[in-house]
Amino acid sequence: MPQRYPAMTQPQPKICLFGGTFDPIHLGHTYIAQQAKKRLNLDKVIFLPCRQSPHKSKQNSLSDDTRLHLCHLATNALPWAEVSDYDLIAPPPSYSFRTAQHFHNLYPNAKLYWLMGTDQWQALPRWKNATEFAELLEVIVYSRTTPPSPITGFTCHTLNLIQHPASATQIRQQLSTGKTTPWLHPAVAETLKENHHFLK
Numbered sequence: 001m002p003q004r005y006p007a008m009t010q011p012q013p014k015i016c017l018f019g020g021t022f023d024p025i026h027l028g029h030t031y032i033a034q035q036a037k038k039r040l041n042l043d044k045v046i047f048l049p050c051r052q053s054p055h056k057s058k059q060n061s062l063s064d065d066t067r068l069h070l071c072h073l074a075t076n077a078l079p080w081a082e083v084s085d086y087d088l089i090a091p092p093p094s095y096s097f098r099t100a101q102h103f104h105n106l107y108p109n110a111k112l113y114w115l116m117g118t119d120q121w122q123a124l125p126r127w128k129n130a131t132e133f134a135e136l137l138e139v140i141v142y143s144r145t146t147p148p149s150p151i152t153g154f155t156c157h158t159l160n161l162i163q164h165p166a167s168a169t170q171i172r173q174q175l176s177t178g179k180t181t182p183w184l185h186p187a188v189a190e191t192l193k194e195n196h197h198f199l200k
Contacts, residue, residue: 014041016113016140017103019048019087019096021168022067024192025074026183028166030081032142036115036159037080040140044080045115046103047071050087050094061172062197064088073187097129100136112137113157121148121156172198 018033025047033045049067062070068085075081086102087094096114104112114137116124121141124130131153138155141148144163148156166183174181175198181189192198 010109013043013107013110014113015103015107015110016040016042016045016115017048017099017137018045018115019050019094019099022047022049022071023061023168024067024171024184024188024197025049025071026166026168026171026188027185028164028183030074030078030185031164031166032159032161033081033115034078035161036113036140036142039159040113040157042080042113044082046082046084047075048084048087048099051092066195066197070188070191073191074185076187095128097127097133097136100133104136113140114138115140115142115159117141118143118145118148121151124154125151 016033016036018029018036020029022029029047033047036042037045049064049071051064068083068088071083075083087099090098090102100112100114114133116139118141121139124133124139127133134154138157140157140159142159142161144161147158147160150156171181171183175192184192
């Protein structure tokens, strides 16, 4: 009688979605993603530049194509990072539940996460179709001060981080006056400089 061996099962991949305007993407963004990858043993972090957040009235400073290109430049050397243009090509506005559903369909066997800040976490119950969003994935909340308060119906993994000095607003201000900034990937900084982005 032939010997039977237990069926080999593939480990469930752990994929994290990291959405934002990335205007521009900076070392603080990649630091947060790297810490999430390390602490939760993620297989992949997908950076998702969005066309225009439904929660923000300010228009982005950089074009969609530029922000997408800069995300690729900033993550090219990170084997666990991927960049997706889904939110840029999907009909606006960029609702997170729709993005979560898309990647759930794309990776049906994966365990999905969404990486966000404390302010987004606190507003999450007011998001469109928030319950559907919560059923599709778990949330990783990065916090620089106090841990986020729990919200009924949502699974939260807290990522306590040191205060990273990078700020997109300050970076834009520095670049607008011709100053250099240490908080950009060299390829990103060079591209912005060559194309005179943010210069008044």
